[in-house]
Amino acid sequence: MASDGVDYQNGNGADIGAPKAVSFSSLRPKLVVQAPRAADAVAFYKAAFGAEEVLRSNHPKRKADQDLPLILYSHLRLGAVELLVSDETDDSEAGVKSTEALGGTPLLLCLETDDVEAAVAKAVQAGAVAEEGAGDGTCCGGCWTKVKDPFGFVWAIGSSSKAIPIEADEA
Template identity: 50%
Template sequence: MATEVTDGPAAGETNGAAVEKTVTFTAVKPQVFVESSKVSDAVAFYKSAFGVEEVNRVTHPKRKADQELPLLLSAEIKLGSSTILISDVSDDSAAPPKAVGSGLVICLETEDIEAAINTAVKAGAVAEGEISEGEGAWFGGRVGKVKDPYGVVWAISTPAAKKEGNVEA
């Protein structure tokens, strides 16, 4: 499903009336930055831990003088119907400066949280805390967390039970 954002009256005018311009977004692609030259390792980890499929790889056309391998700008991985970009941090990357508490958590849904967490831990992730249930869980279902070797926290949850009635915004 695409999301549309409408620009206000500044978008243009026709016969004195404002014409709104609509922008349609077709995807959201989070980008995860890992330590330089670790993208291949990270992709291998995500394949093992979460069963991702690598669909594309983009390398910098010029090799760095101090590196044998070309700089990997990004690897595009597919997880379910979602796409995530994994990139090396470099001097010229778009990575924000490292900060504690960036607030990034990637959420995955599955019916078998225990198996998903065990698979991720066997691949090299670290389980964080216990599996939460009910009101204490973020999504109203069950949720557990793992931190991967690259510092990304993954919340693994069951789909939330659908509630009937009005939902407040």
């Protein structure tokens, strides 16, 4: 593209042979946990967040000494939210590692609820650890509290608030 002298980055040249706009119907984060802990993670998300397991696919290669087969993915639904949970394997998608392999998590998962205190208490009762302090407006737009689950993922549990419309620059 660069050889034709047109800068296509940031929308420049967008009307010159531009492909049709693409739309997406959902975003499902895939949480990869250290094997063989995906089954434990699924049980935790059910207990902590009321997740419903929609579908599970086990890894076809099973070592004889494993009590449980590794999970390729478990499709979970938390209300209107969907996510996938899987065991980390040697043949996992390139670059996809567990929080243990990374030494932390590179993302913050935000959940909105009308009862932040009850949701945090339920997550802690299921095994999460409440993080220090609470916030206001930074993540979910309202009040929120962070918890770290037993698998290293950090969740901001917050109350929904009215969206603030984006205004045009007044410069």
